[in-house]
Amino acid sequence: MNTAVGNDRARGALLGLAVGDALGAPAENLRPSEIRRRWGRIEGFVSDDPAGTDDTEYAIFSGLLLARHGSALDVSHVERAWHHWIADLDEGPFRGAGFSERGTLENLRRGLAAPISAQHRHAWSDGLAMRAAPFGVFAAGRPAEAARLVAVDGRVSHEGEGIYGGQAVAAGVAAAMVGAGLASVIAAALSVVPMDSWTARSLRRAVAAAQRPHPDRLTMERAVRSAVVIAGYPWTDLAPEAVGLAFGAFTAARGDFRTAVLTAVNMGRDADTTAAVAGALAGALNGESAIPPDWAGAIGPVRGSCLPSMRGYHVLDIAELLTPEDPAGAGPAGTPQERVAHGRDPSTGADPASVAAPCEPVRDPAPVAASPGSARDLATAAPSVPVRDLATAAASPAPVRDPATAAASPAPVREDRR
Template identity: 45%
Template sequence: MTLDRARGSLLGLAIGDAMGAPTEGMTLPAIRERWGRVTGFLEEDAAGTDDTEYAVLCARGVLAAGSALTSQSVAATWTDALQHQSGGFHGAGFSEMIAIANLRAGLQPPQSGQRNAEMWSDGAAMRVAPIGIYAAGDPDLARRLAAADAEVSHSRDGVFCAQSVAAGVAVAMTADSVDPVIDAMVDALPTDSWSARLVRRALQIAEDAPDLLAAEEALFDQIPLRHYIWADVAPEAVALCVGLLRATNGGLDVIESGVNIGRDSDTIAAMGGAVAGALHGMSALSAAQVEQVRSVAGRCIAATRGTDLIDLADALVQRSITDRTGQEAAR
């Protein structure tokens, strides 16, 4: 069951990412006007974008360091993977590109994340599902490791939201319902933070809505920060994700809802897919969609090209088991 859930989390992330890429940056009404409702891949060559590929980098960092993961070891993983890539980075977010430039200029974490104009983007939250898989059942460990990963490129709410998603996946790996998952995601956010306030508002909106479509509409109307030019604000994206998890009761239809709500839809659907995939496992996903995204395209990060997400999920589970067995033996 653990392997099935781990695979479901990474593949749910990649499916949401690939499905949501064409609707990214659009509004909910514009999506409905063009497609009615998106229920599958819109492109024949649909593939995971930077969300999936940075999750691969996150997983590599965890596989290399385990529970000893630090921001410095994450920075080393990034540098090793990216040192020979001078161009490309198709679809990469500004937060990651600025962090890469900072690392190349000699800055180290946490400065590489603090000196970043998009320190509160959703670029860290989108990639930390592998940490939740490794820390299955241990949201405190997930939060600690997520902070280490996120601080390479983010600060403040960008880090808080990464901790929220990682904690949610960690609990989803062992939970029987979405309720403890949402509790863990909320608990990971400082009570008085921008992120926590927006997530609590989204949960109330979802609980008050009479059905899923009404919840999507109300969340789209009330949560987005429309005064900001970009849609990649972490508190917004995570609030929409948590609201949709509540509205769908943690079902895999959270992926479809994330795609159709617009804004940073690939990231919203990817985060929701990572959580719901961990709850329900790969066996609950469409086999055709799994085959479509299983092998990473590497369009943004060339070093990730050809990575098999099933093999990667299995490696994370094995590393987790090995580390926990060793820790117990040392006591």
């Protein structure tokens, strides 16, 4: 892959994540009917001061960690980083972000270590999926490696379906980074998770719904939501649902950036995360130029409203750290590890002062407690299906099985779509 093209796609992936996060934040936890009552159809930023949430800040956190350690990343690195950059600091304005982060922090502060630190009531959340894109950027064209690395990161905070969601996103971005066709991106995501998992079933159902002909956009969005959303479930951040909706939006848009992100936003639910994932996939596939300039220009350095230690970093800083040096001298000098080693250490260089932009609020009315029992070692679990090296296979997209006929379990109860 040409270095300039790779750098452009890296910038597209991570800027696309941040744009999707900021666009979707106001619509988080809303139904489509509530979105329409407030704004009609969202076609751009509805906030006068758009900003990312924990999705962007945790993606930066994981990106910095990955840039420092590369493929040598192990669970001890991740656990130390959680302590050094988050758990052992005064909370300040940090409000805990999502449920999985709160549960993880409580367990780490109690002295629990991975994988026990991931044993809490929201280990299946989309908190790993939201920060998975940097792994696909780093392992461009190598979905299996992207999935392996994101599972190492996730072992501190997630189990089971929470890990699978992150793996699907990382692998999909890795395939998109080398220009794989839409079908190959979807196939890469499915190839790294068990085919009978909830995540795989949701992804297949959403893709199938998005591929069917629909009379209009609203009908299509309702069909994708109905394929994966569970009626009456009190939390919107479960990984199988969010990943399914994101890939459904990406498929319905045929990879187009603007359409993918807006489709995800207008479907509501965990809209910042679904739009962030759809934006990362479409941004990796099409590059930075596919992002509308006014949207891209609205994204500044993160404010640290969720993670004070990340304040001042821009997602484009992370894209630069995770991409190789341009032999012609146009790119950043040094390996990713060397560049981050000489950069600002977020544990000491960030200003944890309170800022205006809120991070995702904690909505769980009950305390998050560690659950008993041992966790599987998902960081070393082998993918259920071998993955081709997509760096050399981008020109021949792999077929996607018909999700409508591949589901292994009954369809979930559907949510009211009014």
